[in-house]
Amino acid sequence: MTTPQLPQAPEPETANASALIYNDHGEYLLHLRDYFPGRIWEPGMWSLLGGGREPQDATLEHTVRRELAEEAGLDLADLTPFGTEYATDDTRASVPIAIYAGRWNGDPTELRLTEGVMLAWFSPDDLHRLRIADTTRDLVRRHAAGLPVNTAPQSGLVRQQEHRASPHGTVLNVIGVHLYLERPEGSVLLGLRHPDSAFAPSTWHALAGHCEQESAIACLIREAREEAGLHVARQDVELVHVVHHIDKAGDRPRMGLFFRARxxxxxxxxxEPDKCTEWKFWDPAALPDNLVPYTRQAIAKIQNGELYSETGWPA
Incomplete structure (x- = not known):
């Protein structure tokens, strides 16, 4: 007798975004919230700047940029997706918050603060003295652990020494996750990248993203939801190909993980129309000419049942 499966509760939609801002000293910019119990989230606590998505926000990056401008008059040149924090609201429900990391070296006392009490820099080693959510404290410390030597906090001397001791100038590989979505008739999903994309502009590519401080499958699920509104359950994901590649000589090596969603x-x-301008399912035997080369190779290998390949490495 087969035990009936209960329907799985849908994962909450990410509708909030916050900024993890750090400086060249490895310090983090935190916001002391107003003490209005029952009226605001985390009253009287130190937190990240950010807020909820509004109708005019095309993406969650637009949300966090708007919130930074409105709350503190901040405009950061670069913001990079870092991961997803899960906070708990007043009803004890889990609320996902998209985190974007960015570097800034200004004086917070000169900012035009419109909400909360103050902004200040803190070292990760000072967080235990603050009234701060455990999830926020852990998020800051995970990010600090991955900072390069020249931005690591002064208290991280042991980590710096370990980094310098790496043999032969060890180069860390970038990990990218890719969604291999195949319809029953065999067509596969590709997206046309925006003409202004830093990587492969006006070129077709698999739905993909960089793995930050999160597991590869969690990254895949998040990227599928954020980029294309697709909801994929962890138990429906399987690894179908790994391609170890270098785009061109001198570039940082990359490990591309391709996951099939069953x-x-x-x-x-x-x-995210600023990143992708079109989604389309393609026949694997008639893929577009302007397709990212390693993606073309991965699709061919997946069709052939091969789990691993390399490209771009010197012979």
Whole structure:
């Protein structure tokens, strides 16, 4: 007798975004919230700047940039997706918050603060003295642990020494996750990258993203939801190919993980039009000419049942 499976509760939609701002000293910019119990989230606590998505926000990056401008008059040149923090609201429900990391070396006392009490820099080693959510404290410390030597906090001397002791100038590889979405008739999903993309502009590519402080499968699930509105459950994901590649001589090496989604909910939609301008299912035997080369190779290997390949490395 087969035990009936209960329907799985849908994962909450990410509708909030916050900024993890750090400086060249390895310090982090924290916001002391107003003490209005029952009226605001985490009253009287130190937190990250950020807020909820509004109708005019095309992406969650637009959300966090708008919040930074409105709350503190801040405009950061670069913001990079770092991961997802899960906070708990007043009803004890889990609320996902997209985290974007960015570097800034200014004086917070000169900012035009419109919400909260103050902004200040803190070393990760000072967080135990603050009234701060455990999830925020852990998020800051995870980010600090991955900082390069020249931005690591002064208290991290042991980590710096370990980094310098790495043999032969060890180079860390970038980990990228890719969604291999195949319809029953065999067509596979590709996205056309925006003409202004730093990587492969106006070129077709798999739905993909960099793995930050999160597991590869968690990254895949998040990217599928944020980029295309697709909902993929962890138990429906399987690794189908790994490609170890270098795009061109001198570039940082990359490990591309391709995961097949055996099932999913939703149809691809343009959730981040500043990154992708079109989603389309293609016949693997008639892929577009302007396709990222390692993606073309990975699709061919997946079709052939091969789990691993390399490209770009010197012979």
């Amino acid at each position: 099932a999913w909910n939703g149809e691809p939609e343009l959730r």
